[in-house]
Amino acid sequence: MARFGTLLRINLTLEQAREEEINPDVLEQFVGGKGLGAWYLFNEIPTGCDPLGEENKLFMAPGVLSGTPAPGASKYFVVTKSPLTGIFLDTNSGGHFGPELKATGHDLVIIEGRASRPTWIYIENDKVSFIAAEDLWGKGIYETETIIRERLKDPRVRCASIGPAGENLVRYACIANDYSRHLGRGGAGAVMGSKNLKAIAVRGWQDVKVARPELFEQAVKAAVAWVMQNGWVALKRRWGTSEAVEIMNQQGIWPVNNFSATTFEGVDRINHEAFDRGLVRRLACATCPVACSKGYRDTTYTGGEVEGPEFETITLLGANLGLADPQAIAAANYLCNNYGLDTISTGAVIGLVLDGLRQGKLTQNQLGLPENKTGVELVLWLVNAIARRQGCGDLLAQGSRRMAEELGLGDTAPQVKGMEMSAYDPRASYGIGLAYQTSDRGACHLRTWPIGREISGELPPRNSIEGKPEFVKRQQDEKAAQECLGVCQFPYGIGLLGDELINLLNAAIGTNFTVDSFRRVGERIWNLARLFNVREGLSRKDDLLPLKFSIEPLPDGLSRGKTLSYPLQEQMLDRYYQLRGWDEDGIPSAAKLQELGLQLKVPGGK
Structure with missing residues (x-):
């Protein structure tokens, strides 16, 4: 059912x-x-x-x-x-x-x-x-x-x-x-x-029926009550994700100008309060009490209501590009949405270009950029060029890793496995660094999010590797399990498996999962994804951050002077692989697969 x-x-x-x-x-x-x-x-x-x-x-x-x-x-x-x-x-x-x-x-x-x-x-x-x-x-x-x-x-x-x-x-x-x-x-x-x-x-015209209707009704009521008393939910309902802008800037975790700094002078012009001034309405997804999405009025560039930018978009199309204009960010977001472009990767690719121009590693002539466009106008021009694959947009459409290789920028693109990093600098959070290293799809903050617990003190400090492999592994498994259910993380938290979700699941399909046994489902999924990646040629060498983050210290913020060196990355990987039951190359062992009930051949296994 x-x-x-x-x-x-x-x-x-x-x-x-x-x-x-x-x-x-x-x-x-x-x-x-x-x-x-x-x-x-x-x-x-x-x-x-x-x-x-x-x-x-x-x-x-x-x-x-x-x-x-x-x-x-x-x-x-x-x-x-x-x-x-x-x-x-x-x-x-x-x-x-x-x-x-x-x-x-x-x-x-x-x-x-x-x-x-x-x-x-x-x-x-x-x-x-x-x-x-x-x-x-x-x-x-x-x-x-x-x-x-x-x-x-x-x-x-x-x-x-x-x-x-x-x-x-x-x-x-x-x-x-x-x-x-x-x-x-x-x-x-x-x-x-x-x-x-x-x-x-x-x-569709089919009713989605549940196995235990009375228990499911009780579980829904309990879940709604739990969600509505959650302080995290109240923040998301009021501000959406933009409330994280001030926090990440204050904490010195925020990528600014192509991950070259972590605090931004123009933060007060693009924070949650700045975007709230253009609020038109709140929007909710199906069955969601949070309504975190916002309609925003852009009077400068599009002249109408657009989707209010999320935190990641404000970061990658804003601070990461040195832009402190909320209407410009909203306009760039609108273009990306209408063209069908990921705003994180788009912002990271454009950030790499602007930084290359700033440092003299690239020239406008080399890229065929219009001489009369700078700042916001250049950013919007580049978004159009990428979507249409016109001029240098054809190269930028390949992603930051391929672009950096083609333009001779070395190992500087902010990506892991080809996927661009999101709105957190790993030198300011070793937990998110390991999350980027080990995500099944490349640099991603949505498989596990240690930052909040590093800030609160529930985990060891941000620039410590202690406890990070244990937390990352556990939350990755829980998030993979959570993603079988089709529930949003905002009501429940990233990768949190509590009684509320387990009771909903069991009443819906007639099972008797516990938190621990359902977490094992997530671990099974995580190992299957790893096997797919190993089969496609992935190994330990791909579980490392770009050289830039290992050797270039942060110039500002609470982690000023810090890097996430390769020795520290390797130490975290050693412990993480050990916890996962993988070998030193990051390949799941036959014993681990048998334990998880995966009757599969280990690609290249020993």
């Missing part, structure tokens, strides 16, 4: 779709959401396949609780091989698309093959229509979704689409649903574009 036990396989090449049963053993081991997508990715994607080739697939999975009244259960996941990193990618989004996808009666949708022409598909329960999209090709996210919804004449239809960035195979293009919710990281939008797939519209 709360699961249908079926998947929908859509072949774009043949324009055919069929329903298949999901092996009950797979459901038992991997539950749903990210877990289900990870299992199918590992078993259906051939080793070494081109992420932008026909052999790659998109595995789209709503969470187990998606489509139920559980608070914050709006998420769905896309799992694929990333064109940005060449390794495992899962990315998730909220809004209303996930619950509607679940209501089609499927726990997973697999999209394979390549359409012979631009196409969009409409999924209504188990019926799939393949519709020509030549007239939509080249249009932005907002216009595309509006046109599709108008054509289908059903207000309950939900749509996920790509913009020009996905069509042009920008390696960090995203997929957007409900206009402004995003499968943001790693380039899933480019995979969709490589398949000539412009959009996916869904309409």
